[in-house]
Amino acid sequence: MxxxxxxxxxxxxxxxxxxxxxxxxxxxxxxxxxxxxxxxxxxxxxxxxxxxNAVARALRTRRSDSVGFVGDEIATTPFAGKLILGAQEVVRQHDGVLLVTNTSYDAELETREIRELLSRDIDGVLYAAMYHRVVTVPASLHAAPVVVLNARTNDDRSWVSPDEYAGGEDAAQVLIDAGHRRLAMIGNSDPIPAASGRPAGFLARAAAAGIPAEDVTVVYVSPTAGHAAEAAMRLLDRPDRPTGLFCFNDLMAMGAYNSARRLGLRIPDDLSVVGFDDLAILSAAADPALTTVALPHLEMGAWAAEQLYVEIAARATGQPSPVRHAELRGEVVHRASVGSPPR
Amino acid sequence: MxxxxxxxxxxxxxxxxxxxxxxxxxxxxxxxxxxxxxxxxxxxxxxxxxxxNAVARALRTRRSDSVGFVGDEIATTPFAGKLILGAQEVVRQHDGVLLVTNTSYDAELETREIRELLSRDIDGVLYAAMYHRVVTVPASLHAAPVVVLNARTNDDRSWVSPDEYAGGEDAAQVLIDAGHRRLAMIGNSDPIPAASGRPAGFLARAAAAGIPAEDVTVVYVSPTAGHAAEAAMRLLDRPDRPTGLFCFNDLMAMGAYNSARRLGLRIPDDLSVVGFDDLAILSAAADPALTTVALPHLEMGAWAAEQLYVEIAARATGQPSPVRHAELRGEVVHRASVGSPPR
DNA sequence: CCGACCTGCCAAACCGATTTACCGGGTCGC
DNA sequence: GCGACCCGGTAAATCGGTTTGGCAGGTCGG
Incomplete structure (x- = not known):
């Protein structure tokens, strides 16, 4: 041939x-x-x-069956991969293809790349953030269907983000179900949605379970393993210490692990720990393996792609784009860091 | 407008x-x-x-300024992201764009996706593996310029992979430089290039440093944290234990950490550990932070893209594709798990 | 028997660029 | 003064599909 x-x-x-x-x-x-x-x-x-030939078809129909994935960061966590994978599955069903682009938080680069995508007659754009935050969709995308992924926006655009509040609730529930009545959380002091949503859900669920407010402590620190370790040290180094600890993310949970170790506290016998994110390579390697609330990256990627296709279809028939929002709940991944409280 | x-x-x-x-x-x-x-x-x-309009141009010139990135797995490690990022930087300089696809080791899916890419008149393909192994380029790609990325192949194609042997050497050197004279390695029993290359380099460098063969042990186990922990337990639970330990990868190093802890061995005072891969979220969160040999993903991605453009250019002028191979050396990332041997 | 309408199919225009082939006018060399 | 050649530019063909507008020929109703 x-x-x-x-x-x-x-x-x-x-x-x-x-x-x-x-x-x-x-x-x-x-x-x-x-x-x-x-x-x-x-x-x-x-x-x-x-x-x-998809090129010839695209030229005539002004539809390329390809969607752009514009992310800010792609190489540091497996998050990007999961978002891409989730989106790809849907795109694939539409015989489409994903054009992936990384902006490294560089606005000028972003503009250039978007221009590049637009010149290829992409059908729409998934505008993705690697951590849940508030973004504004660049002006150069104004005319294209766009869904904001793993973030929210004040622009009139669809977006999907994790349900941080529910995640906080679930974390509390895991500890409560195991029998814990003295709880603590090491939160994140950054001004981002997760930093307020997770503790809010955590506190609400603890209250709903009848745990008195003075028995649940939340402290906020800068989100590093080191700061979490310090915070854990202060939290745990006293007789009336909490027996169930929720950490803002898995990395900080590792910090807490280290402090527990220093204090001679065994996990999960003396202290139960719940993380957030489900950074699999981290939480599975931890000793003991970390129970954590997963971020629904795959699901968010898929949701965003589905929604994008809805908006593309609407536009094709001349209707206005139906703007929608979703907060997706992550699943609790049960591993080995939660047990009954010490008697 | x-x-x-x-x-x-x-x-x-x-x-x-x-x-x-x-x-x-x-x-x-x-x-x-x-x-x-x-x-x-x-x-x-x-x-x-x-x-x-890139579509119209592509139709006429039969050149789309886009290259396909066909990977087997994209969501489990940050490796995929780094390979993509490295490649993208180069592709960008050529005003190109990356079409990313994930095959999940599914041959049928792979065929379909490649067909999809080909129908878009891509200029070439980066055929990427997420861990260094031997691959065969699918027949459907026979006519396209292809560079094999993070893998090698027996087909007549260019490829780039990590230099495993050099990585083993470098790991040994780090320990030797710190003064260690009793060394061990926990290797990988799988039949893959890294599993033979790393210990070979490790042993060679140890021998070159004049360390007698009986003072360097290599054991091979299945590459999980658990198996590594068992192996470390056997290796370390004796008076003439090694003082410098090289682990096949970071995850296994975490297993070794756990065993050392159980044995009451402090790192790096009683035992120095060197990992491999530089899974940053893992090695930075470890206590103490893990010194490790990084895999050169960014560099490999860039090398592969450069080479691909060379082959694309050659084909455009009717010359035969210049097939090349490269093994790229990773850098040692010095953190806190290596110190002087105990006296 | 006529017109309306349906069935099954096709010629040509079109999408937006690049590439080929050519053209008028000026200059140069002899 | 004439042919060759260069300069600056253009018209039309082309890439490979989809879409528009129609065209034969048959059927049906009145």
Whole structure:
């Protein structure tokens, strides 16, 4: 085989015009073709291994079946991969392809890359953040369908983010279910949605379970293992210490692990720990393996792609884009860091 | 602004033909245009914010300035992100774009996705593995320029992989430099290049430093934290234990950490540990932070993309593809797990 | 028997760029 | 003064599909 077969080759072989081949292969609504001819076209296409040239099609239809994935950071955590994977599954069902781009938080680079994407007639853009925050969609994207992924925005755009509040609730519930009545959380002092949502849910659920407010402590520190370790040290180094500890994320949980170790506290016998994020390589390697609230990256990626296709379809029929928002709940991954409180 | 400006719009505004606009904007060799006209064209293009429609260009030139990134797995480690990022930097310089695809080790899916990419007239493909192994390039890619990334192949294709042997050497050197004379390595029993290369380099460097063979032990286990922990337990639970331990990867190093802890051995005072991979979230969160040999993902991604463009250029001028191979050395990341041997 | 309408199919225009082939006018060499 | 050649530019073909607008020929109703 030498060159890819074109629609003309198929037409010749089936003894029909390219028009008819196009109609048959695309099932173009509003066109009629006899069963006999349809069969001949399909046979010819199969024999030649024909598949339409996506570039030519895109030029005519102004639809490229490709969507851009514009992320701020792609190389530091597996998060990007999960968002991409979740989105890709949906895009794939639409015979589409994902154009991935990384901006490294560089606005100028972002503008250039978006221009590059736009010049390729992409159908829409997934605008993704690697950690849940508030973003503004760049002006250069104003005309394109855009869904904001793993973030929220004040622009009039659809977005999907993790349900931080529910995550906090779930973390509390895990500890409560195990029997803990003295709880603490090491929170994050940064001004981001997760930093307020998680403790809010945590506190609410503890209160709902009848745990008195003075028995649940929340402290806020800068989100590093070191700061978490310090905070844990202060929290744990006293007789009336909490027996159930929720950490803002897995990394900080590792800090808490270290402090517990220094204090001679065994996990989960003396102290139960719940993390957040489910950084699998971290939490599975921890000793003991860390019970944690997973971030729903796959699901968010898929949701965003689905929504994007809805908006693309709406635009194709001239309707206004239906803007929607979703907060997706992550699952609790039970491992080995939660047990009954010491008696 | 409503619609994107086309080359015709620019032509009208500059008072010339589309042909001339094309010549000027692309600096087409072998064409002549007066300075005056060139200036007018450039001005018109700038005023209209013109940038060529990449789809139309691709159709005519059969060159899409896009390259496919076909990976087997994208969501479990940050490796994929680093490979993509490294490649992207180079692709970007060529005004290109990366079409990312994930095959999940599914051959049928892979075939479908490659077909999808090919129908988009991609210029070439980066065929990437997430861990260094031997791959065979799928037959459907036979006609396209392909560079194998983070893997090697017996096909007549270019590839780039980590230099495992050098990594083993470097790990040994770190321990030797710190003064260690009794060394051990916990290796990987899987039949993959890294599993033989790293210990080979490690042993060679130890021998070169004059350490007698009986003072350096290598054991091979299945590459999990648990198996590594068991192996470390056996290795370390004796008076003539090694003082410098090299682990096949960071995860296994965490297993060794756990065993050392159980045995009451402090790191790095009683035992020095060197890992491999530089899984940053893991090694930085470890206590103490892990000294490790990094895998050169960024560099490999960039190398592969560079090489791919060389092959694309060669093909464009009708020359045969220059097949090349590279093994790239990773850097040692010094953190806190290596110290002097106990006296 | 006539016109309306349906069926099955196709020719040609079109999408927006690049590339080929050519053209008028000036210059140069002899 | 004439042919060759260069300069600056353009018209039209082209890439491979989809879409528009129609065209034969048959059927049906009145």
């Amino acid at each position: 030498s060159e890819r077969a074109s629609i003309r080759d198929v037409a010749v072989r089936a003894g029909v015009s390219p028009t008819t081949v196009s109609h048959v292969l695309n099932n173009t609504p509003g066109t009629r073709t006899s069963e006999k001819t349809r069969a001949r076209v399909h046979a010819a296409a199969a024999e030649l291994g024909y598949s339409a | 409503s619609e994107r400006a086309s080359i015709r719009d620019v032509a009208v505004r500059a008072g010339v033909s589309p042909t001339t606009v094309s010549h000027v904007l692309n600096n087409t060799p072998g064409t002549r245009t007066s300075e005056k006209t060139r200036a007018r064209v450039h001005a018109a293009a700038a005023e209209l914010g013109y940038s060529a």
